[in-house]
Amino acid sequence: MKLSRAALLLSTLVFIGALIWVAVTAGDQVPAHFDGSGQVDRMDSKLSFLLTMGGTGFVMIGLFASVGWWLPKVPAQMVNLPSRRLHEYWTSAENRPELNRKMSEDLDWIGVATALLFAWICVVAGTTTDASVSVWVFVVPTVLYVVAILGYAAFVFMGSRYRVPKD
Template identity: 35%
Template structure:
Protein backbone atom coordinates (compact mmCIF):
# COMPACT_ATOMS: atom_id res chain seq x y z
CA UNK A 1 0.00 0.00 0.00
CA UNK A 2 1.11 3.53 -0.69
CA UNK A 3 0.94 5.90 2.22
CA UNK A 4 -0.08 9.51 1.72
CA UNK A 5 3.53 10.59 2.45
CA UNK A 6 4.92 8.56 -0.46
CA UNK A 7 4.83 10.05 -3.94
CA UNK A 8 2.45 8.40 -6.37
CA UNK A 9 4.25 6.04 -8.77
CA UNK A 10 3.49 5.95 -12.46
CA UNK A 11 2.24 2.48 -13.31
CA UNK A 12 4.45 0.54 -15.71
CA UNK A 13 3.23 0.46 -19.30
CA UNK A 14 3.16 -3.32 -19.35
CA UNK A 15 0.51 -3.43 -22.11
CA UNK A 16 2.46 -1.04 -24.35
CA UNK A 17 5.55 -3.19 -23.82
CA UNK A 18 3.51 -6.28 -24.84
CA UNK A 19 2.34 -4.49 -28.00
CA UNK A 20 5.99 -3.59 -28.74
CA UNK A 21 7.08 -7.23 -28.27
CA UNK A 22 4.30 -8.56 -30.52
CA UNK A 23 4.95 -5.91 -33.19
CA UNK A 24 8.68 -6.73 -33.06
CA UNK A 25 7.97 -10.44 -33.50
CA UNK A 26 5.75 -9.66 -36.50
CA UNK A 27 8.45 -7.45 -38.01
CA UNK A 28 10.99 -10.22 -37.49
CA UNK A 29 8.67 -12.77 -39.10
CA UNK A 30 8.16 -10.42 -42.05
CA UNK A 31 11.90 -10.11 -42.52
CA UNK A 32 12.25 -13.88 -42.19
CA UNK A 33 9.77 -14.45 -45.04
CA UNK A 34 11.53 -11.77 -47.12
CA UNK A 35 14.87 -13.45 -46.39
CA UNK A 36 13.51 -16.90 -47.31
CA UNK A 37 12.23 -15.60 -50.67
CA UNK A 38 15.17 -13.35 -51.57
CA UNK A 39 18.31 -14.95 -50.13
CA UNK A 40 20.45 -17.40 -52.10
CA UNK A 41 20.54 -21.00 -50.90
CA UNK A 42 23.93 -20.46 -49.20
CA UNK A 43 24.53 -17.34 -47.11
CA UNK A 44 27.32 -15.92 -44.99
CA UNK A 45 26.67 -16.66 -41.34
CA UNK A 46 29.83 -15.28 -39.75
CA UNK A 47 31.98 -12.26 -40.46
CA UNK A 48 35.53 -11.43 -39.43
CA UNK A 49 36.54 -8.16 -37.79
CA UNK A 50 36.97 -6.52 -41.21
CA UNK A 51 33.39 -7.39 -42.19
CA UNK A 52 34.42 -10.17 -44.57
CA UNK A 53 32.41 -13.40 -44.51
CA UNK A 54 34.36 -16.33 -43.12
CA UNK A 55 31.66 -18.97 -42.63
CA UNK A 56 28.70 -20.00 -44.79
CA UNK A 57 25.51 -21.99 -44.17
CA UNK A 58 22.27 -22.80 -45.92
CA UNK A 59 19.48 -20.26 -45.53
CA UNK A 60 17.29 -23.12 -44.29
CA UNK A 61 19.75 -23.91 -41.50
CA UNK A 62 20.08 -20.24 -40.60
CA UNK A 63 16.32 -19.70 -40.41
CA UNK A 64 15.99 -23.00 -38.55
CA UNK A 65 17.97 -21.36 -35.76
CA UNK A 66 16.86 -17.74 -36.09
CA UNK A 67 13.08 -18.23 -36.26
CA UNK A 68 12.79 -20.26 -33.03
CA UNK A 69 15.10 -17.78 -31.26
CA UNK A 70 13.60 -14.62 -32.79
CA UNK A 71 10.07 -15.68 -31.90
CA UNK A 72 10.67 -17.94 -28.89
CA UNK A 73 12.78 -15.62 -26.73
CA UNK A 74 10.41 -12.63 -26.99
CA UNK A 75 7.44 -14.93 -26.30
CA UNK A 76 9.19 -16.50 -23.33
CA UNK A 77 10.05 -13.05 -21.99
CA UNK A 78 6.43 -11.89 -22.44
CA UNK A 79 4.50 -14.62 -20.63
CA UNK A 80 3.84 -13.27 -17.15
CA UNK A 81 2.72 -16.50 -15.48
CA UNK A 82 6.13 -18.08 -16.17
CA UNK A 83 7.90 -15.35 -14.20
CA UNK A 84 5.20 -15.04 -11.53
CA UNK A 85 5.47 -18.77 -10.71
CA UNK A 86 9.23 -18.73 -10.24
CA UNK A 87 10.40 -18.73 -6.62
CA UNK A 88 10.88 -15.06 -5.74
CA UNK A 89 14.41 -15.86 -4.55
CA UNK A 90 15.38 -16.59 -8.19
CA UNK A 91 14.29 -13.14 -9.36
CA UNK A 92 16.96 -10.50 -8.89
CA UNK A 93 15.56 -6.98 -9.15
CA UNK A 94 16.55 -3.65 -7.63
CA UNK A 95 14.93 -3.04 -4.23
CA UNK A 96 12.95 -6.28 -4.49
CA UNK A 97 12.73 -6.72 -0.72
CA UNK A 98 11.51 -3.15 -0.22
CA UNK A 99 8.52 -3.68 -2.52
CA UNK A 100 7.73 -7.16 -1.23
CA UNK A 101 7.74 -5.97 2.40
CA UNK A 102 5.14 -3.34 1.45
CA UNK A 103 2.88 -5.87 -0.26
CA UNK A 104 3.69 -4.50 -3.74
CA UNK A 105 4.39 -7.81 -5.48
CA UNK A 106 2.03 -6.86 -8.33
CA UNK A 107 3.87 -3.57 -8.94
CA UNK A 108 7.20 -5.43 -8.84
CA UNK A 109 6.04 -7.93 -11.47
CA UNK A 110 4.45 -5.19 -13.58
CA UNK A 111 7.87 -3.53 -13.72
CA UNK A 112 9.58 -6.83 -14.47
CA UNK A 113 7.17 -7.65 -17.29
CA UNK A 114 7.53 -4.22 -18.86
CA UNK A 115 11.30 -4.70 -18.84
CA UNK A 116 11.22 -8.30 -20.12
CA UNK A 117 8.82 -7.47 -22.95
CA UNK A 118 10.91 -4.50 -24.07
CA UNK A 119 14.07 -6.62 -24.10
CA UNK A 120 12.24 -9.44 -25.90
CA UNK A 121 11.05 -7.03 -28.58
CA UNK A 122 14.54 -5.61 -28.93
CA UNK A 123 15.91 -9.14 -29.42
CA UNK A 124 13.40 -9.81 -32.22
CA UNK A 125 14.45 -6.56 -33.91
CA UNK A 126 18.13 -7.46 -33.48
CA UNK A 127 17.53 -10.81 -35.20
CA UNK A 128 15.68 -9.00 -38.01
CA UNK A 129 18.61 -6.62 -38.46
CA UNK A 130 21.01 -9.57 -38.63
CA UNK A 131 18.95 -11.02 -41.49
CA UNK A 132 19.20 -7.67 -43.29
CA UNK A 133 22.98 -7.62 -42.74
CA UNK A 134 23.34 -11.15 -44.11
CA UNK A 135 21.16 -10.30 -47.08
CA UNK A 136 23.16 -7.15 -47.79
CA UNK A 137 26.35 -9.22 -47.81
CA UNK A 138 24.73 -11.74 -50.17
CA UNK A 139 24.15 -8.96 -52.69
CA UNK A 140 27.56 -7.26 -52.46
CA UNK A 141 31.18 -8.35 -52.15
CA UNK A 142 31.91 -6.45 -48.95
CA UNK A 143 29.94 -5.07 -46.07
CA UNK A 144 30.62 -1.70 -44.44
CA UNK A 145 31.69 -2.08 -40.82
CA UNK A 146 28.90 0.20 -39.59
CA UNK A 147 26.34 -2.32 -40.88
CA UNK A 148 27.29 -4.68 -38.08
CA UNK A 149 28.05 -2.09 -35.42
CA UNK A 150 24.96 0.12 -35.63
CA UNK A 151 22.24 -2.52 -34.95
CA UNK A 152 24.31 -3.96 -32.11
CA UNK A 153 24.92 -0.50 -30.62
CA UNK A 154 21.23 0.39 -30.88
CA UNK A 155 20.30 -2.89 -29.18
CA UNK A 156 22.80 -2.34 -26.36
CA UNK A 157 21.82 1.32 -25.83
CA UNK A 158 18.09 0.53 -25.85
CA UNK A 159 18.57 -2.40 -23.46
CA UNK A 160 20.69 -0.18 -21.20
CA UNK A 161 17.90 2.41 -21.18
CA UNK A 162 15.39 -0.32 -20.26
CA UNK A 163 17.63 -1.39 -17.36
CA UNK A 164 17.95 2.25 -16.26
CA UNK A 165 14.15 2.67 -16.44
CA UNK A 166 13.62 -0.48 -14.37
CA UNK A 167 16.14 0.67 -11.79
CA UNK A 168 14.61 4.16 -11.55
CA UNK A 169 11.08 2.80 -11.31
CA UNK A 170 12.03 0.43 -8.48
CA UNK A 171 14.14 2.90 -6.50
CA UNK A 172 12.27 3.36 -3.20
CA UNK A 173 10.86 6.82 -2.52
CA UNK A 174 12.94 8.92 -0.16
Protein backbone atom coordinates in the same frame (compact mmCIF):
# COMPACT_ATOMS: atom_id res chain seq x y z
CA MET B 1 -3.23 -4.24 -24.46
CA LYS B 2 -0.20 -2.66 -22.82
CA LEU B 3 2.00 -0.53 -25.05
CA SER B 4 5.05 -2.68 -24.27
CA ARG B 5 3.18 -5.85 -25.23
CA ALA B 6 1.89 -4.27 -28.47
CA ALA B 7 5.44 -3.14 -29.31
CA LEU B 8 6.76 -6.66 -28.64
CA LEU B 9 4.08 -8.11 -30.92
CA LEU B 10 4.88 -5.58 -33.65
CA SER B 11 8.65 -6.19 -33.42
CA THR B 12 8.03 -9.94 -33.54
CA LEU B 13 6.02 -9.43 -36.73
CA VAL B 14 8.92 -7.40 -38.16
CA PHE B 15 11.26 -10.30 -37.31
CA ILE B 16 8.89 -12.81 -38.92
CA GLY B 17 8.65 -10.55 -41.97
CA ALA B 18 12.45 -10.45 -42.23
CA LEU B 19 12.60 -14.26 -42.07
CA ILE B 20 9.92 -14.58 -44.74
CA TRP B 21 11.69 -12.01 -46.89
CA VAL B 22 14.95 -13.98 -46.65
CA ALA B 23 13.08 -17.21 -47.44
CA VAL B 24 11.55 -15.68 -50.57
CA THR B 25 14.37 -13.52 -51.94
CA ALA B 26 17.72 -14.97 -50.80
CA GLY B 27 19.76 -17.41 -52.84
CA ASP B 28 20.42 -21.00 -51.87
CA GLN B 29 23.40 -19.97 -49.74
CA VAL B 30 23.15 -17.21 -47.13
CA PRO B 31 25.98 -15.59 -45.19
CA ALA B 32 25.77 -17.08 -41.70
CA HIS B 33 28.74 -15.35 -40.11
CA PHE B 34 30.77 -12.21 -40.68
CA ASP B 35 34.19 -11.51 -39.19
CA GLY B 36 35.10 -8.28 -37.44
CA SER B 37 35.86 -6.50 -40.71
CA GLY B 38 32.55 -7.43 -42.34
CA GLN B 39 33.94 -10.28 -44.47
CA VAL B 40 31.67 -13.28 -44.88
CA ASP B 41 33.52 -16.19 -43.30
CA ARG B 42 30.76 -18.81 -43.35
CA MET B 43 27.90 -19.55 -45.70
CA ASP B 44 24.96 -21.79 -44.78
CA SER B 45 22.06 -23.13 -46.74
CA LYS B 46 19.04 -20.86 -46.64
CA LEU B 47 17.13 -23.48 -44.66
CA SER B 48 19.90 -23.79 -42.07
CA PHE B 49 20.10 -20.00 -41.73
CA LEU B 50 16.33 -19.65 -41.33
CA LEU B 51 16.11 -22.47 -38.79
CA THR B 52 19.03 -21.10 -36.77
CA MET B 53 17.92 -17.46 -36.82
CA GLY B 54 14.25 -18.31 -36.43
CA GLY B 55 14.86 -20.79 -33.64
CA THR B 56 17.17 -18.50 -31.72
CA GLY B 57 14.94 -15.49 -32.26
CA PHE B 58 11.74 -17.24 -31.24
CA VAL B 59 13.31 -18.75 -28.13
CA MET B 60 14.54 -15.29 -27.07
CA ILE B 61 11.25 -13.56 -27.90
CA GLY B 62 9.34 -16.36 -26.19
CA LEU B 63 11.42 -15.93 -23.05
CA PHE B 64 10.70 -12.19 -22.96
CA ALA B 65 7.02 -12.63 -23.81
CA SER B 66 6.43 -15.31 -21.17
CA VAL B 67 7.82 -13.43 -18.17
CA GLY B 68 4.32 -12.43 -17.07
CA TRP B 69 3.41 -16.11 -16.87
CA TRP B 70 6.47 -17.60 -15.16
CA LEU B 71 7.70 -14.75 -12.91
CA PRO B 72 4.77 -15.03 -10.46
CA LYS B 73 5.71 -18.69 -9.98
CA VAL B 74 9.28 -17.81 -8.88
CA PRO B 75 9.58 -17.93 -5.07
CA ALA B 76 10.32 -14.56 -3.43
CA GLN B 77 13.69 -15.73 -2.09
CA MET B 78 14.85 -16.36 -5.66
CA VAL B 79 14.02 -12.82 -6.83
CA ASN B 80 17.22 -10.78 -6.86
CA LEU B 81 16.87 -7.08 -6.15
CA PRO B 82 19.69 -4.59 -5.42
CA SER B 83 19.01 -4.16 -1.69
CA ARG B 84 17.38 -5.96 1.21
CA ARG B 85 14.91 -3.08 1.62
CA LEU B 86 13.80 -3.29 -2.02
CA HIS B 87 13.55 -7.05 -1.78
CA GLU B 88 11.41 -6.94 1.37
CA TYR B 89 9.10 -4.34 -0.12
CA TRP B 90 8.63 -5.75 -3.63
CA THR B 91 8.40 -9.43 -2.69
CA SER B 92 5.78 -8.88 0.02
CA ALA B 93 2.41 -10.40 -0.84
CA GLU B 94 0.72 -7.02 -1.39
CA ASN B 95 3.46 -5.63 -3.69
CA ARG B 96 4.52 -8.73 -5.63
CA PRO B 97 1.83 -8.40 -8.34
CA GLU B 98 3.08 -4.87 -9.11
CA LEU B 99 6.70 -6.10 -9.24
CA ASN B 100 5.67 -8.89 -11.63
CA ARG B 101 3.82 -6.39 -13.85
CA LYS B 102 6.71 -3.93 -13.93
CA MET B 103 9.36 -6.57 -14.62
CA SER B 104 7.22 -8.14 -17.35
CA GLU B 105 6.79 -4.73 -18.99
CA ASP B 106 10.51 -3.95 -18.73
CA LEU B 107 11.45 -7.26 -20.31
CA ASP B 108 8.89 -6.68 -23.06
CA TRP B 109 10.84 -3.54 -24.05
CA ILE B 110 14.15 -5.42 -23.99
CA GLY B 111 12.48 -8.08 -26.15
CA VAL B 112 11.42 -5.37 -28.63
CA ALA B 113 15.01 -4.22 -29.05
CA THR B 114 16.24 -7.81 -29.36
CA ALA B 115 13.64 -8.77 -31.98
CA LEU B 116 14.51 -5.69 -34.04
CA LEU B 117 18.23 -6.47 -33.86
CA PHE B 118 17.54 -10.04 -35.01
CA ALA B 119 15.40 -8.70 -37.87
CA TRP B 120 18.25 -6.38 -38.91
CA ILE B 121 20.73 -9.27 -38.93
CA CYS B 122 18.34 -11.27 -41.15
CA VAL B 123 17.99 -8.36 -43.57
CA VAL B 124 21.75 -7.85 -43.79
CA ALA B 125 22.42 -11.55 -44.35
CA GLY B 126 19.58 -11.79 -46.86
CA THR B 127 20.82 -8.84 -48.92
CA THR B 128 24.53 -9.60 -48.88
CA THR B 129 25.60 -10.75 -52.30
CA ASP B 130 29.28 -9.81 -52.01
CA ALA B 131 31.89 -11.44 -49.86
CA SER B 132 31.65 -8.57 -47.36
CA VAL B 133 29.60 -5.72 -45.97
CA SER B 134 30.65 -2.48 -44.37
CA VAL B 135 31.55 -3.14 -40.76
CA TRP B 136 29.31 -0.20 -39.82
CA VAL B 137 26.28 -2.20 -40.95
CA PHE B 138 26.76 -4.30 -37.83
CA VAL B 139 28.57 -1.90 -35.52
CA VAL B 140 25.98 0.88 -35.51
CA PRO B 141 22.91 -1.30 -34.78
CA THR B 142 24.79 -3.38 -32.22
CA VAL B 143 26.13 -0.32 -30.40
CA LEU B 144 22.67 1.27 -30.47
CA TYR B 145 21.21 -1.96 -29.05
CA VAL B 146 23.76 -2.14 -26.23
CA VAL B 147 23.41 1.58 -25.41
CA ALA B 148 19.61 1.30 -25.42
CA ILE B 149 19.63 -1.75 -23.14
CA LEU B 150 22.17 -0.22 -20.74
CA GLY B 151 20.32 3.10 -20.78
CA TYR B 152 17.02 1.39 -20.04
CA ALA B 153 18.61 -0.66 -17.27
CA ALA B 154 20.06 2.52 -15.73
CA PHE B 155 16.65 4.20 -16.00
CA VAL B 156 14.97 1.22 -14.33
CA PHE B 157 17.46 0.71 -11.52
CA MET B 158 18.55 4.27 -10.80
CA GLY B 159 15.23 5.98 -11.50
CA SER B 160 12.06 5.91 -9.50
CA ARG B 161 10.43 2.90 -11.19
CA TYR B 162 11.30 0.43 -8.42
CA ARG B 163 11.91 2.90 -5.62
CA VAL B 164 10.19 2.11 -2.34
CA PRO B 165 7.51 4.76 -1.73
CA LYS B 166 8.14 6.94 1.30
CA ASP B 167 6.08 6.13 4.34
